[in-house]
Amino acid sequence: MGKALDGVRILDFTHVQSGPTCTQLLAWFGADVIKVERAGAGDITREQLRDVPDADSLYFTMLNGNKRSITLDTKNPEGKRVLETLIQHCDVLVENFAPGALDRMGFTWERIQELNPRMIVASVKGFGPGPYEDCKVYENVAQCAGGAASTTGFADGPPVVTGAQIGDSGTGLHLALGIVTALYQRVQTGRGQKVLAAMQDGVLNLCRVKLRDQQRLDRTGVLKEYPQFPNGTFGEAVPRAGNASGGGQPGWILKCKGWGTDPNAYIYFITQAPVWDRICKLIGREEWISDPDYATPNARLPKLKEIFAEIEHWTMQRTKFEAMALLNKYDIPCGPILSMKEIAEDQSLRATGTIVEVDHPVRGKYLTVGNPIKLSDSPTDVKRSPLLGEHTEEVMAELGYSSEQINALRAAGAI
Ligand code: CAO
Numbered sequence: 001m002g003k004a005l006d007g008v009r010i011l012d013f014t015h016v017q018s019g020p021t022c023t024q025l026l027a028w029f030g031a032d033v034i035k036v037e038r039a040g041a042g043d044i045t046r047e048q049l050r051d052v053p054d055a056d057s058l059y060f061t062m063l064n065g066n067k068r069s070i071t072l073d074t075k076n077p078e079g080k081r082v083l084e085t086l087i088q089h090c091d092v093l094v095e096n097f098a099p100g101a102l103d104r105m106g107f108t109w110e111r112i113q114e115l116n117p118r119m120i121v122a123s124v125k126g127f128g129p130g131p132y133e134d135c136k137v138y139e140n141v142a143q144c145a146g147g148a149a150s151t152t153g154f155a156d157g158p159p160v161v162t163g164a165q166i167g168d169s170g171t172g173l174h175l176a177l178g179i180v181t182a183l184y185q186r187v188q189t190g191r192g193q194k195v196l197a198a199m200q201d202g203v204l205n206l207c208r209v210k211l212r213d214q215q216r217l218d219r220t221g222v223l224k225e226y227p228q229f230p231n232g233t234f235g236e237a238v239p240r241a242g243n244a245s246g247g248g249q250p251g252w253i254l255k256c257k258g259w260g261t262d263p264n265a266y267i268y269f270i271t272q273a274p275v276w277d278r279i280c281k282l283i284g285r286e287e288w289i290s291d292p293d294y295a296t297p298n299a300r301l302p303k304l305k306e307i308f309a310e311i312e313h314w315t316m317q318r319t320k321f322e323a324m325a326l327l328n329k330y331d332i333p334c335g336p337i338l339s340m341k342e343i344a345e346d347q348s349l350r351a352t353g354t355i356v357e358v359d360h361p362v363r364g365k366y367l368t369v370g371n372p373i374k375l376s377d378s379p380t381d382v383k384r385s386p387l388l389g390e391h392t393e394e395v396m397a398e399l400g401y402s403s404e405q406i407n408a409l410r411a412a413g414a415i
Helices: 018-028 077-089 109-115 139-145 169-189 199-206 208-220 273-283 297-315 320-329 340-344 347-351 392-398 403-411
Strands: 009-013 032-037 068-071 092-095 120-125 194-198 251-255 266-270 334-336 355-360 364-369
Touching: 009 018, 009 077, 018 032, 018 092, 018 120, 018 169, 032 077, 068 392, 077 109, 077 403, 092 169, 120 169, 139 199, 169 194, 169 199, 194 199, 199 208, 251 297, 266 297, 266 320, 273 297, 297 320, 320 334, 347 355, 392 403
Parallel strands: 009 032, 009 092, 032 068, 092 120, 120 194
Antiparallel strands: 251 266, 266 334, 355 364
């Protein structure tokens, strides 16, 4: 079966996490992703957090599946000429170098357009134009600057970063959407364009509901679904809301059987309004169904702490999976707190290809997260990441270089 992005060639100048997540997605959708790396070293993540001596790390292998790797010194004059050929040969150049690095290499937007006016140049940067545009940025910097850290954690603690890589992988996703959109527009215009996804912008986009709450707070001075209500105080900015639900349906994390020894014996419980009566019956507080102090969502807002404490008496008698099964029977929205170990062993995630086992010639078998986006006409076949420079000769031959030319470039240190 064909793939959605068959025929699209990506010059992948990405490294670390944000850019590689983007190009890995494009590769899963069928694009030919040619990862350009520095000879000898390659993407710095190949050797970061290594668990198997001399083998590419999981950091690298889990972000670079389905790609081809070539080594090229883009600061070498001969290497620059190879890069020019690659630019003429590809549809999209994706990069996440520090600001200005591509220009310093001699590949400005104008130069790239001269070489290939259809080329789409897609970049991840930490910040968009403005006071911080020249800054280098990593995941947690973006989480802090994009509004996630100030709104994550508990009211009486410091700001907290989240384990979800919303700055890196989140921005990679945003960039991938920008790229396929630009490819679509190119069908009409015949021209390439620049695509920029700034990590601060990507995080803020994912924190959109918190900017919603800021404006509600400005107007009313209170956020009634936050745990600070009714006894705490609100300041000028959206406070950290602990585990409160981000939406209009109050939720909290509750202890389950075994919580004393298992750090993940918890369940997320949502007191969704349409199933309030079922919740009351299940936990043995049927009087709350008609009691005007509990019967409506607004009446319940000042009592959420007490309500969740009561529900927790019920959840603590059951394991998170028992509670999940019972609650789902009554359509009560909830979710067990799954550990990474439980997720890694989950057979249903294996069955759907969301968790995939891949074989690698040096490190052996490893688990990776497959394509979370499933297309019915473009199924994803997850393949291992390439070794450093594994495809240099293959790609050079496709670009029209003869064996003699390839040997000469190698001798010159260009590849
Ligand atoms: N041949 C020759 N030189 C190469 C090369 C190649 N194949 N590939 C890269 N280089 C050079 C670059 O041209 C650059 O040189 P100059 O500094 O002389 O311009 C140099 O390698 C280093 O690139 P860098 O500055 O991007 O790398 P860094 O490790 O210093 O910074 C990072 C890393 C991530 C902080 C920075 O790239 C960045 O801010 N990127 C944008 C934001 C981003 O994506 N962050 C997420 C990272 S994941 O947490």
